[in-house]
Amino acid sequence: MAEKEYQFRIKSAISQLEKVRKWAAYIARALGFDERAVFEIELSTYEACANVIEHAYANNPNNYIDLKISVELDRLTVTIRDEGGAFEPASLKEKDIAKIIKTEQDGGLGMYIIEACMDEILYRRQAGRNILELIKYLPRAAPHS
Amino acid sequence: MPKELKINLSEKTPDGVHVFKVAGTLGVEGSAGIQGLLDACLKEKVYRIVLDLEDVDLISSAGMGAFLSAVGELRKKNGDIIFAKMQDRIMTVFRNLDVLDYFIVADDVAKAIDRFRGGELPRPLTIEELTAGSAAEAGAREAGPARALFSLLAAYADILGADAGLDRKLSQIVDVTANYLALSQCLFVPLNDGLGLEPAAARDAVPVLNERDRSVLADSLPAEKVSAVEKLPAIKKELADWAAKSDVRFLLPLGAGQKPVAALVVGGKKDGSPFTNEERRLLRYLQTSLELALECYLLSERAVGEPPGAKKKIERKLMEMETLFTVSRGLAEALETEKMLPTFLMMATGQFSTDRAVILLYTAGGGFEARAARGIDDDALPKLALPPEGLAELIAAQTGPALVDTLARTLEGRDRRQIQPFLDEGFAALAPMRFKNSLIGIVGLGAKISGRDFEADELRLLGALVDLAAVSIETARLLEKTRKNYAGLVRALISAIEAKDKFTRGHTERVTRYAAVLADEAGLDEDRRQNLLFGAVLHDVGYLGVPEEILRMPDGITEEQLAELRRHPLIGVNILKDIPFLKKAADAVRHHHENYDGSGYPDGLAGDDIPLIARIVAVVDTFDAITTDRRYRKANSKEEAVEEIRKNRGKQFDPAIADAFIRLVENGRLDVIKAKRPHREV
Numbered sequence: 001m002a003e004k005e006y007q008f009r010i011k012s013a014i015s016q017l018e019k020v021r022k023w024a025a026y027i028a029r030a031l032g033f034d035e036r037a038v039f040e041i042e043l044s045t046y047e048a049c050a051n052v053i054e055h056a057y058a059n060n061p062n063n064y065i066d067l068k069i070s071v072e073l074d075r076l077t078v079t080i081r082d083e084g085g086a087f088e089p090a091s092l093k094e095k096d097i098a099k100i101i102k103t104e105q106d107g108g109l110g111m112y113i114i115e116a117c118m119d120e121i122l123y124r125r126q127a128g129r130n131i132l133e134l135i136k137y138l139p140r141a142a143p144h145s
Numbered sequence: 146m147p148k149e150l151k152i153n154l155s156e157k158t159p160d161g162v163h164v165f166k167v168a169g170t171l172g173v174e175g176s177a178g179i180q181g182l183l184d185a186c187l188k189e190k191v192y193r194i195v196l197d198l199e200d201v202d203l204i205s206s207a208g209m210g211a212f213l214s215a216v217g218e219l220r221k222k223n224g225d226i227i228f229a230k231m232q233d234r235i236m237t238v239f240r241n242l243d244v245l246d247y248f249i250v251a252d253d254v255a256k257a258i259d260r261f262r263g264g265e266l267p268r269p270l271t272i273e274e275l276t277a278g279s280a281a282e283a284g285a286r287e288a289g290p291a292r293a294l295f296s297l298l299a300a301y302a303d304i305l306g307a308d309a310g311l312d313r314k315l316s317q318i319v320d321v322t323a324n325y326l327a328l329s330q331c332l333f334v335p336l337n338d339g340l341g342l343e344p345a346a347a348r349d350a351v352p353v354l355n356e357r358d359r360s361v362l363a364d365s366l367p368a369e370k371v372s373a374v375e376k377l378p379a380i381k382k383e384l385a386d387w388a389a390k391s392d393v394r395f396l397l398p399l400g401a402g403q404k405p406v407a408a409l410v411v412g413g414k415k416d417g418s419p420f421t422n423e424e425r426r427l428l429r430y431l432q433t434s435l436e437l438a439l440e441c442y443l444l445s446e447r448a449v450g451e452p453p454g455a456k457k458k459i460e461r462k463l464m465e466m467e468t469l470f471t472v473s474r475g476l477a478e479a480l481e482t483e484k485m486l487p488t489f490l491m492m493a494t495g496q497f498s499t500d501r502a503v504i505l506l507y508t509a510g511g512g513f514e515a516r517a518a519r520g521i522d523d524d525a526l527p528k529l530a531l532p533p534e535g536l537a538e539l540i541a542a543q544t545g546p547a548l549v550d551t552l553a554r555t556l557e558g559r560d561r562r563q564i565q566p567f568l569d570e571g572f573a574a575l576a577p578m579r580f581k582n583s584l585i586g587i588v589g590l591g592a593k594i595s596g597r598d599f600e601a602d603e604l605r606l607l608g609a610l611v612d613l614a615a616v617s618i619e620t621a622r623l624l625e626k627t628r629k630n631y632a633g634l635v636r637a638l639i640s641a642i643e644a645k646d647k648f649t650r651g652h653t654e655r656v657t658r659y660a661a662v663l664a665d666e667a668g669l670d671e672d673r674r675q676n677l678l679f680g681a682v683l684h685d686v687g688y689l690g691v692p693e694e695i696l697r698m699p700d701g702i703t704e705e706q707l708a709e710l711r712r713h714p715l716i717g718v719n720i721l722k723d724i725p726f727l728k729k730a731a732d733a734v735r736h737h738h739e740n741y742d743g744s745g746y747p748d749g750l751a752g753d754d755i756p757l758i759a760r761i762v763a764v765v766d767t768f769d770a771i772t773t774d775r776r777y778r779k780a781n782s783k784e785e786a787v788e789e790i791r792k793n794r795g796k797q798f799d800p801a802i803a804d805a806f807i808r809l810v811e812n813g814r815l816d817v818i819k820a821k822r823p824h825r826e827v
Contacts, residue, residue: 014173021203034670039234040241047205050173109213109242110206116241
């Protein structure tokens with residue numbers, strides 16, 4: 001059970017991204033993350049939403065993205081849900097920055113940023129929705145193995 | 146509304162360096178703008194670009210993508226992009242993406258421009274170097290041998306953990322090692338035909354050994370770890386000749402169980418220099434890693450042709466083994482013993498399906514104390530401490546991890562009692578952690594959750610894991626020692642200040658202790674805590690530059706003298722400016738007289754613009770000043786000090802920090818630190 005939950009719904013438009021990241025940063029800061037972690041959460045949430053807008057919704061601004069930040073004992077989880085096209089699983093695998101640079105595919109870069117900033121990433125497709133969960137452990141709590 | 150991206154040409158030097166000031170968000174919103182700028186520069190043949198990013202609050206993958214694609218083009222034209230004045234948060238993006246070695250970053254615009262004239266910033270890596278996977282190595286080499294070693298260990302872990310055949314892994318490892326140590330040669334020799342492997346060589350390797358030589362080698366290899374050739378006790382003559390002729394320095398027997406199934410032949414350094422201790426340590430680590438890789442390989446070979454049940458078991462074991470590479474990767478990344486120990490325990494408990502584990506480390510006092518634990522109450526930890534004789538001796542005498550029950554049966558009389566706490570706390574195995582033949586620690590592992598006993602091969606695996614941890618811990622200690630040397634420098638500075646003014650004697654020490662307690666209360670992360678403590682210790686270092694007669698003034702100094710006195714933060718920063726290690730701590734030195742409402746000095750910063758560590762030092766500094774004797778008055782009470790801080794919360798002090806501090810004082814938490822308390826941090 002989540003101890004606390006914060007929800008937020010945005011239209012799938014680039015102009016909404018600023019609001020999203022301020023929201024995520026505000027909550028993360030209030031939870032006591034240090035500034036670096038706050039920024040990592042902010043940036044990851046931003047990247048994930050930008051991905052959805054650009055890829056899942058193909059830049060059509062008339063859809064919605066549902067965001068949730070939940071806090072449990074040892075972790076913060078940002079959940080991003082959308083009803084757009086399915087995620088390309090290959091983009092979850094690309095981890096080699098040198099390869100990304102060489103082939104200049106910036107699609108992989110966004111995912112790479114999220115991976116570098118968060119502790120865990122979970123993706124599932126459920127009932128026609130993409131559900132992406134980005135997890136960061138709270139300061140001083142060790143992740144469960 | 147999202148901030149518009151603004152780009153202005155702020156400077157153009159006679160030699161064609163263009164400085165652009167960028168403000169706003171370099172995300173999906175701004176990437177088109179920056180892309181446009183860079184395209185235009187290329188078109189106009191402007192190849193030397195400095196981007197002042199002071200007012201950029203975010204760079205996303207889109208922005209980074211634009212930089213990455215432009216910088217390649219610019220470098221082809223002998224140009225570059227140099228980034229100046231990045232905020233910490235922007236630095237985080239570069240750091241997390243691991244592209245700091247790829248781009249050039251400068252503190253300020255002047256330095257950035259200088260870079261184009263062959264200034265002092267480090268050379269960026271080429272894309273080829275980055276692709277060859279040597280980025281971490283090359284960058285780290287400059288940052289000191291220990292750090293470089295870690296990046297090499299991480300490289301091993303990556304190679305071993307990759308999804309590739311053993312042949313390929315071995316040749317990569319041999320290659321990386323030979324490269325790193327600049328070896329004349331390095332050769333992997335399978336000694337057992339059943340391995341079905343080809344020898345893998347790097348550099349101008351000796352002619353591959355024939356079968357007879359290989360069997361001689363197999364017979365000559367001792368059971369111990371890394372062996373310098375000249376120290377091999379009874380080396381066969383043929384082998385000795387071969388070793389001498391071919392400049393072989395080390396033979397690493399690779400056991401994968403008990404009997405060596407392969408050996409790593411390590412040649413001399415290309416430049417003929419001797420091996421350092423760190424390099425020998427690296428060989429030891431390499432040996433353990435290779436043994437694990439071989440064991441995985443043999444297990445998977447065995448799985449072929451086994452009945453499904455047995456096969457499944459082997460495959461499960463194999464999967465477990467592979468997570469070991471994750472362990473070594475994790476250790477290599479932790480870099481500090483304080484972070485490494487919990488990482489290790491987390492992985493070990495997961496690996497062996499137990500809920501508890503402990504690491505005891507050798508202490509200056511001669512015994513072993515629990516330094517990290519998982520699944521055990523803090524209260525129980527002191528009971529697990531061991532004196533150097535008795536159980537610790539027995540563990541030291543074991544070849545590898547031993548079962549607690551077995552150890553208990555061996556011990557007699559008084560020594561028997563030492564093992565009781567381990568039995569009480571549900572420990573099943575104890576493993577010696579050795580480094581260079583001396584016992585540096587003991588790892589205890591709890592009974593399995595399933596209730597099953599540890600099997601022999603699991604104990605062996607635990608032994609390998611503990612070996613990895615031992616090397617990592619020793620390497621981390623090396624790093625910490627460097628840091629301690631800085632601490633020595635810091636102490637010297639303190640004595641210099643205190644020699645000048647007897648009233649500051651003890652002041653810095655108390656302020657540092659108060660800051661430490663407050664840091665713990667506020668839950669500062671380790672980096673910031675460290676910077677805060679250094680900052681607290683050094684906050685008054687600038688007094689060194691203030692004339693003594695002003696410091697000694699009994700009372701009532703003139704305006705002019707006051708102005709002189711108030712220069713001490715800036716003087717302090719100047720004293721510390723060349724010590725990279727204290728760069729962040731210098732924030733506290735510069736800003737500890739800033740007031741929260743902006744009325745302080747030297748920069749008149751307000752609110753959150755004052756670095757956090759400086760806001761903390763401001764509170765504890767004032768508290769100590771009020772509660773101790775000054776040259777012109779006697780000490781006031783704690784209550785009076787609290788009243789003063791409360792009165793000034795939100796004016797002089799950050800209200801949150803003032804409140805937290807007052808809470809500490811009122812709960813009596815600061816009284817404790819008047820008692821002598823070891824102060825390990827600095």
